[in-house]
Amino acid sequence: MSMILNQDQKDLVALAKEFMEKEVKPHIYELDEKGEFPLELYKKGFELGFHSMDMEEKYGGVGLDYNTISFVLEELAKVDAGFAVSLTLNGLAFSCIAEYGSEEQKKSVSERMAPGGFMTFALTEADSGSNAGALRCSYTRDGDDYIINGPKTFITNGKYGDIHVVFATANPEAGVRGISAFIVEKERAGIQIGKEENKMGLRLSNTCDLFFDNVRVPAANLIGKEGLGFKLAMSALDKGRIFCAAMATGIAQGAFEDCIEYSKLRKPFGAPIATHQAVQFILADMAIQIEAARTVTHNAAFLAQSGAKYSKEAAIAKTFASDMAMNVTTDAVQIFGGYGYSREYPVEKRMRDAKIFQIFEGTNQIQRQIIANAILR
């Protein structure tokens, strides 16, 4: 990496690398094959604090800045992006509470999450993905409670979520202004875990449907105030996009390192393929793209950290890094040739993992819309 890291950042990246190489990597092939959620490995990760990197120290989290989190996420995703995504989701969900929640909400949620656990960000529905404002999951006020009703789909950590941040509308006709966000603890009656997705990639993460069947929560579980839900979701997603970009960069970096090693070993014409200019140029293009993605990612992280506006830059980072990861991993399969197409080698998995980064947290088409809106405003 050609960026200058401070001592803490170097140490945390080294810790992430050691943990992932020793604890997670030996099991990846089997877990990916079966699509199994390695809960015990996640629990080990909780002990180190990977699930609470952006939770403030006063709430029991690690309290890292966005740049440092991005460095660590890149390292986690370099070994397994699914593992990184599941851990990152806590940050996405908790940031809604950190930014707009009451002090009591911050305390109660962090007390439960800081020692270890999963949160979910329950926004997406079958008919409202890119158009999040069109969601149908509803809520009504009933005395001192709210009652939530409706389905959610593609919810990361859904089956294992201890606390869900649920977005629901009081009136679908009101559009984005009708949406509010609620803290829903898993013990609340009426939460049903639905179908688990059998995904192309990120197979160490859990993605499933959730159904909220007359789930009653106290009014104190409303985050911020009624009607704030959409704004809160978009703000969380802006930050999440930076972390997506960091993880996509990690996937590409992992594929790139695989290629460097393999191209020095593979000798189809008596000399390593790394000595062939055709391969050298692919490797050089990978290096160019990865460096550029890392730079735009850390630029967005730096803006976010300094309190400046960063929606456009986060969208640029997410789009560029995920498109880059798809390109680099596809080229990695090409460099590995027939072996790259085989499941015995790790590069095809990286290609499968990379694809979703062009889709989730706002598709890259939606990202381009965000960027265009910002530059034409």
Add this chain to the structure above:
Amino acid sequence: MKILVCVKQVPDTEEIKVDPVTGSLIREGVPAILNPLDACALEAAVQFKETYGGNVTVISMGPPQAEQALRQCISVGADDAVLITDRAFKDADTLATSYALSMTAKQLAGFDVIFCGKHTLDGETGQVGPQIAEHLNYNQVTSAMDVKLDSGSLLVLRELEEGRQTVAASLPCVITVTKTNYTPRYPSMKSKMAANRKEIKILSASQIEGLDMDRIGMSGSRTKVTKSFVPQAGQAGMIICEETAEQSGRKLAKLLVDAKII
């Protein structure tokens, strides 16, 4: 309970390469790591502290960069760290090293238990721990795989080549540790960062009271390394594993007869 752990920063032997021409080890650019068995000794000490209470100090003799190994120790449970560093300590053998460490332990005073790794990755002599015990006139138990406190004295399970042995030892005592029950823990992200902010006490030779300068460094060393080389690898052996023991025996006998050994 006042606990001391002696550690050494060593070159990572997995990364060491041999010069194909001279046959000597190429040490440049090799990452330095905390000696693995010292990490086990620290884990033993931290578990001991967690069970019986107390305070763990970690000490190392080495160049200034050995501070990194000490910070690693703090990140996984040591409370304080002391680095003794001075050009005068350079080229010390085990005797000079154990003398310097024991004099520092005397100055820091009052340790009930001193944990060391059984041996280091680079020297592999296994002498420093026992020598510290002799210098300090402490009891010593080597090759410990489990350490408990029982009615004021230690109960130590030892791992020997041909079995296991439990011995009791009264305090104060030096214990050298093998890996068996003591897999080093990971630091947390928080403890890693906190360790970077911890003050490490640094002592030079002149700051260690009563230190005899003739007993440290090269002048205090009784062994001299004249040459280091990589031993020639022996031929790989042959494993005979037929379907039955009798068939294996017959095959072995035939091979020995053919080779005119029997």
